[in-house]
Amino acid sequence: MKVAIFGLGYVGFTAACCIASQGHEVVGVDVSDAKIADVNAGRPPFEEPGLAEMMAAQLAAGRLSATSSVADAIAGATVAVVCVGTPSGIDGAHDMRYIVDVSRQIASALAGGGAAGPRLTVAYRSTMRPGSIRKLIAPIFRAQIGEGWQARAELVYNPEFLREAQAIQDYFQPSKIVVGTVDGQPCAAMEALHEGIEAPVFVTGYEEAELTKFVDNSWHAVKVAFANEIGRVCERLDVSARMIHQIFVADTKLNISPYYTRPGGAFGGSCLPKDVRALQHIATDAGANAHLIDSLLRSNEAHKNHQFQQIVAGLAPGARVLIAGLAFKAGTDDLRESPNVDIARKLIEAGFAVSIFDPGLQPAKLRGQNLGYAYTHLPSIDTLLVDQAVAQAGPWDLVVASNATARLLDLTGRRVIETHTIR
Helix, strand or coil, X not given: XXXXXXXXXXXXXXXXXXXXXXXXXXXXXXXXXXXXXXXXXXXXCCCCCCHHHHHHHXXXXXXXXXXXXXXXXXXXXXXXXXXXXXXXXXXXXXXXHHXXXXXXXXXXXXXXXXXXXXXXXXXXXXXXXXXXXXXXXXXXXXXXXXXXXXXXXXXXXXXXXXXXXXXXXHHHCCCCEEEEECXXXXXXXXXXXXXXXXXXXXXXXHHHHHHHHHHHHHHHXXXXXXXXXXXXXXXXXXXXXXXXXXXXXXXXXXXXXXXXXXCCCCCCCCCHHHHHHHHHHHHHHCCCCCHHHHHHHHHHHXXXXXXXXXXXXXXXXXXXXXXXXXXXXXXXXXXXXXHHHHHHHHHHHCCCEEEEECCCCXXXXXXXXXXXXXXXXXXXXXXXXXXXXXXXXXXXXXXXECCHHHHHCCCCCCCEEECCCCC
């Protein structure tokens, strides 16, 4: 079947390549002419392990393309998957302007006869607060198409659970599939889209599907913050955090699993911080007293400051510091709310001579929010990056191993502080 993907960011473009690899015709839609040109020319818009190879294969097979035309994308399509951004607003709530805009465009194209054949299933994967489909998006389709609009469009909420650097594996081997529909009944188009993917399937109403992503990401943030608080206590008491972690995760009946519970780096990236902020807003708006959730971002900032103090302890003024890994995760170029960016900024502001080694990062290829975040928080990024030969040669007074990028270097004999692992 033909599938249109709206938003060619980390979620959308990964989904586009994976869906195309299953034999479907996929057309990506984005407002960035540069991104569209990159995709059609075979240049992936960001770094993700295995994605460039998958993209090349699907382009060669004629199953993947990109366009700025909404009408062309949905013409003859069975499913449209919406993956546009929902960044944090000033009050912490998600900014829904991109969702509103793309919904209007899709509905307008449908009203103008842009899709022939059966009705179009419009599946939203962007994170949004409960009630968004029913109270915000459905009225847009009703206003654009008119009464009986449900005959032209079927609205679905289908949250994604992809981890950067493991996105392809997570797409084909998800922990679960959640599909929210107007009446909590299965959707044939979504069943066809997920055919061949083995995972527990939960079909719910819209609101349950919309809330589940907040719950998951806030729980992951709780685990990271909790683990790091315990790690700090262990350091103060001269107790082995590594041993405490081993004991803790051995209890798989009550303590659940080892994921996100290892004391190490602060949480960051495009999902956890903004979804915690949004859940804070939702809880406040609902009159709930979510004190633990309210403390997560403060605890995370405290951990960043704790690690910065560890790094600068004993460093001479103007010392030469190499940061190995600036992106949120090694193998990607996602700098959004990366704690490593904060560390680099703090070191520069403190007067240290900072260089950065991150082979997956090319500033000229950064797009959208990733581009804005990089230059807002680290405007000198272009002059800070060094290649592997320079990173290996040094000389450095300290190497900060921020993520697995440090494994590309031989750091024998160097003074190294690892901010992403437990001690």
